[in-house]
Amino acid sequence: MIPSEKLLRYLEDLAKEEHPEINGKEYSQSQVKLAERLVRDLQKAIGIASQKPKLSRRRAFIVILEELYYDVPKYPNDLTLDGINRRASQRFEYMNRDVKSFTTPTEVHPKDPCTFYEENGYAKARYKSALQHLVLESHRYFEVPEAETSLKVLFEDVKLC
Amino acid sequence: MSETLYKVLDFGRPIDRQSFGEVMDEFKGLSLSHNTFTLSDGQLKTLIATVFTYGLHYDEVPEERRELLLKAILEGKQPLFDLSQTFARHLINNLDGHAKLQLEALQIIEYDLKKPLTNELLVDFVEIELLDQTTSYRKWEYGRFSMAYLAAHLSIQDGWENVEKTVKEQKPRPEVYLKNFGKELENSRYNLDAHEQLLLHLIVKSKLWPDKTALTDYLLAGSITQQHLLGLSLRSEKLAATLKNALQNLPTINKRRGGPKL
Numbered sequence: 001m002i003p004s005e006k007l008l009r010y011l012e013d014l015a016k017e018e019h020p021e022i023n024g025k026e027y028s029q030s031q032v033k034l035a036e037r038l039v040r041d042l043q044k045a046i047g048i049a050s051q052k053p054k055l056s057r058r059r060a061f062i063v064i065l066e067e068l069y070y071d072v073p074k075y076p077n078d079l080t081l082d083g084i085n086r087r088a089s090q091r092f093e094y095m096n097r098d099v100k101s102f103t104t105p106t107e108v109h110p111k112d113p114c115t116f117y118e119e120n121g122y123a124k125a126r127y128k129s130a131l132q133h134l135v136l137e138s139h140r141y142f143e144v145p146e147a148e149t150s151l152k153v154l155f156e157d158v159k160l161c
Numbered sequence: 162m163s164e165t166l167y168k169v170l171d172f173g174r175p176i177d178r179q180s181f182g183e184v185m186d187e188f189k190g191l192s193l194s195h196n197t198f199t200l201s202d203g204q205l206k207t208l209i210a211t212v213f214t215y216g217l218h219y220d221e222v223p224e225e226r227r228e229l230l231l232k233a234i235l236e237g238k239q240p241l242f243d244l245s246q247t248f249a250r251h252l253i254n255n256l257d258g259h260a261k262l263q264l265e266a267l268q269i270i271e272y273d274l275k276k277p278l279t280n281e282l283l284v285d286f287v288e289i290e291l292l293d294q295t296t297s298y299r300k301w302e303y304g305r306f307s308m309a310y311l312a313a314h315l316s317i318q319d320g321w322e323n324v325e326k327t328v329k330e331q332k333p334r335p336e337v338y339l340k341n342f343g344k345e346l347e348n349s350r351y352n353l354d355a356h357e358q359l360l361l362h363l364i365v366k367s368k369l370w371p372d373k374t375a376l377t378d379y380l381l382a383g384s385i386t387q388q389h390l391l392g393l394s395l396r397s398e399k400l401a402a403t404l405k406n407a408l409q410n411l412p413t414i415n416k417r418r419g420g421p422k423l
Contacts, residue, residue, distance in 0.1 A: 027167055034376075056292060133297075
């Protein structure tokens with residue numbers, strides 16, 4: 001148990017910082033970022049271990065694929081999703097499930113999405129939605145800045161095609 | 162680049178409260194040769210809320226116990242799973258245009274209710290449109306919802322009027338009041354964990370001084386609830402008793418009269 005004095009001191013310190021208030025019907029990403037930083041510091045001080053970020057399997061695969069291959073025009077022929085899964089599960093927490101819905105890197109994150117999804121509007125909409133969250137919240141998921149940027153560029157392309 | 166803005170969830174729209182068990186009952190007596198069924202709008206939302214709850218909390222237990230956890234969620238064995246299921250239903254009410262189209266597309270597919278996690282398109286939808294948001298920029302909203310839900314669940318209403326009356330009349334400084342409250346929590350015979358102590362503290366603070374409760378408080382509560390919902394559910398009675406005792410035992414005389422007013 002944490003002594004109440006100590007707990008209170010941490011919470012008071014938290015309140016002394018520039019305090020993100022909520023009012024109205026909208027909030028900004030920078031408000032959330034600031035609050036997250038403050039909470040992280042407090043959790044560290046209290047000794048609550050931080051966990052790896054939760055992220056859907058599909059988006060986790062996209063992050064890893066983009067970070068590894070943002071600068072090449074196509075994936076290596078021998079690239080499998082098993083390897084991507086191994087890396088992704090070290091970085092992110094997601095539900096492991098035995099399914100065969102996508103089997104190749106291209107099906108998860110095609111190098112030329114406009115052509116790949118030309119005939120399948122539904123799959124394209126799902127892909128676009130997967131990208132959108134990663135682009136808006138890229139700061140929490142990416143470790144390679146170049147991949148973060150290249151995904152933003154790709155997302156703009158996908159929105160137009 | 163312009164600042165990214167998110168809309169605050171609107172909890173004002175009505176939601177269904179059908180349980181997964183009730184959905185299963187509706188399929189009782191149907192041909193056993195079928196394993197998969199199309200679902201009504203309400204049934205589909207119940208399945209989504211169930212998968213969402215598992216997805217948000219599965220990692221609270223080690224891998225070998227996850228099947229049991231899923232079973233407990235499906236069978237409504239623990240009262241607090243309803244917290245996340247209800248939040249999921251509100252999230253569904255707040256989906257934007259493109260996500261609503263995805264949801265509509267899910268209505269024409271058949272589902273295996275006995276193995277909810279094998280319904281790949283649905284699980285993918287839950288992860289992409291609901292879970293990733295809840296574990297990132299909406300985590301504080303989940304926290305705010307959790308605090309309100311838990312306050313009711315832990316029967317904070319019992320004797321609450323007295324607490325509010327005392328606070329209104331005596332105007333204690335929040336930090337003094339909360340410090341005393343914290344001391345009472347320390348005296349609990351149930352030996353609270355750090356996260357339980359914090360959560361009760363945040364709940365009381367947000368009830369008494371909502372204007373002093375900020376995004377950081379909600380975010381902290383959201384993290385705690387997300388990581389410990391099963392544990393909180395199992396210890397509900399102990400937490401409720403601790404809360405009640407602590408509030409009752411708080412000194413009623415404000416010894417710091419004259420301090421700055423709220």
